[in-house]
Amino acid sequence: MSDAPVTLSQVAREAGVSLATASRAINGSATRSVREDLRERVLEAARRLAYSPDPSAQAMARGRTTALGLVVHDIADPYFSTIAAGVARAAEQAGLIVTLASTEHSSERELAFVELARRQRSRAIILAGGRLEPAEGPADGGAAAPSGDGGAADGGGAAADGGGGAPASDDARPAQGALEAALNAFQEAGGGVALVGQPIGGLPVVEIANAAGAADLARALHDHGYRRFAVLAGPAGHRTAADRTSGFTGALAELGSPVAPDGVLACPFTRDGGYSAMRDLIERTGGLPELVFAVNDVMAVGAMAAVRDAGLSVPDDVAVAGFDDIHTLRDVSPGLTTVRIPLAEVGELATDLALGKAGDTSTPVRGEVVLRASTPALFGKERSA
Amino acid sequence: MSDAPVTLSQVAREAGVSLATASRAINGSATRSVREDLRERVLEAARRLAYSPDPSAQAMARGRTTALGLVVHDIADPYFSTIAAGVARAAEQAGLIVTLASTEHSSERELAFVELARRQRSRAIILAGGRLEPAEGPADGGAAAPSGDGGAADGGGAAADGGGGAPASDDARPAQGALEAALNAFQEAGGGVALVGQPIGGLPVVEIANAAGAADLARALHDHGYRRFAVLAGPAGHRTAADRTSGFTGALAELGSPVAPDGVLACPFTRDGGYSAMRDLIERTGGLPELVFAVNDVMAVGAMAAVRDAGLSVPDDVAVAGFDDIHTLRDVSPGLTTVRIPLAEVGELATDLALGKAGDTSTPVRGEVVLRASTPALFGKERSA
DNA sequence: CTGTTAGCGCCTTCAG
């Protein structure tokens, strides 16, 4: 069965019309219209021959592709893969092909992909995940903490959502600037852009109300009777982490239960980061706080593991809360209190935004506090100091 | 900053050579070679102008794209997203762009994507995820079981918005045949193909030793003293599920501890499937088995949730084991005994295979049994009958 | 309303 791809001209010949007519019949030309019977004949011929247009040719002729670029830090991370699912769905609905780029946290790759998208004339590009401001490596605060079993070597294979922003420092600025420039160039070239997380320059962004969500969480926990908190705050310079941290501590300060300065621990945005930070907290003299808020679920799960490994219990010895409500983690035990972010919807929203189907700005996506067993209500009972 | 993409001819002009020479200098023509100084000049000009070829144009001129199609059932599923991470890495290394398709379990979409890949002249295509053998729908054994919190619906919500396709699928069988045909056509058209999971026709496949892994697991558990088992077997007709089930039960039969026929429960391949099947098992008269093997980790986690919701404990009342060793689930408590499949490597392997860099056939990927706290060794102690 | 004619950006025979 030789299967040399069917071309439009073959369809035209089969239908007995000219190439142009066939083209117009198939993708309803905006300007010219085609007589009904002819169009029927063309469509019929196309169907018979199983014709399907060559995207590359169309792209070249039209000057723009049918591709939507999606760049994430790590597609294996549930945070990103859920967003990707939303993007995939919306893209398909829009008749676009999504090209995936998993940068593995390299901002160089990220930049390269944006440029690729531009010269490839992608219809739009979606950037999920934040950029770190300071140098790249130092974020890794503590040593990786292996869990009981020899886990797969995946050090960072955890959540690393959002995060970007610009700490007023002047170092490491170039990468950020280059990215912004590339994005702007892409946009000027007619491409749609959407960021997920925090803004860069004035580019369209699906903002996630990190601070507000964290503040809501703080208030809910305070209502539950918690007063002494600690925060596993993620790496310095990580915008998402910083927003969640400040939203949380800010709300508590207002409630009169401020978090002590040494109650805010910097650590990697990963499972291992949460694990080691929690371990440090446990080993510290002075006792545990009543509740530890990890700025994302994956870190929270790492923290819970650290608690268990220390022979302690969640929530009896310390309560734990996270952020994101990663679906795959829905059944950890005890159930993890968190702030649910509708990640798949965020992906769809970002797609619409990038495609200009959602206005220029989108309303920030607000999370919803989900209280579970990891943070039971405290009825007057106090914990050891 | 107007940024009309730089074309090759601009580079040629800048370098003072002809278009042809520029082309040859840049992508080292196989036949003709270019004088050193000229090539230098061209390369220099290209660099200065930040030239980068237009993939669409190249694709059209060369007759093949630089795209690698990856089609998975659901990119939000950690199983697939981990494979995707491997594919993304290998593809980047090979200089290919990966186009992602998340079919949401619709074999029509799957087929459509394969055909898209063909007419789009993708360099290669990777299909991950098992196809169902018999009919499609009946797999949905039990009703979806919501967990404590109102989680996102995850049960069967799949091909709901299938659009208005014509394909009146009588008995899903044709879909399988059509898929195979499409894949063959793609291959004959010069594209590389790689499947992940089980074979289809004689196509290249990265096989996962599901039966062997499950058998290893069964033996390990038997060594631990377990004798009475049940299996949450996934949907009927699901090849992967069936292989894992038969591997497990087969090994046990050999060991003299066969699983009773009614100890094998069909259910969806999802978290909710595992949950409801386990609930059924619990509500059944006759008591629980010592250990329940769910054919994948996500189901196992659902099963553990069901146990907890029934006021029982894992592993005190019943031990649970899964399959895959999903990284994100590494910290569930108690630690889940499972069979580790190096999913990211599988993705890389599949990419190499599809690109013809790994021979025609690959050796099956063998899993590794990982024993954790969900299946403690049984030292003579018996459980209620 | 339909057909003819240029290209899109690049690769690749062909001459020179």
Add this chain to the structure above:
DNA sequence: CTGAAGGCGCTAACAG
């Protein structure tokens, strides 16, 4: 070894 010319499949001005 280099330059000129043709064509990939399709769309979009132009005629007719």
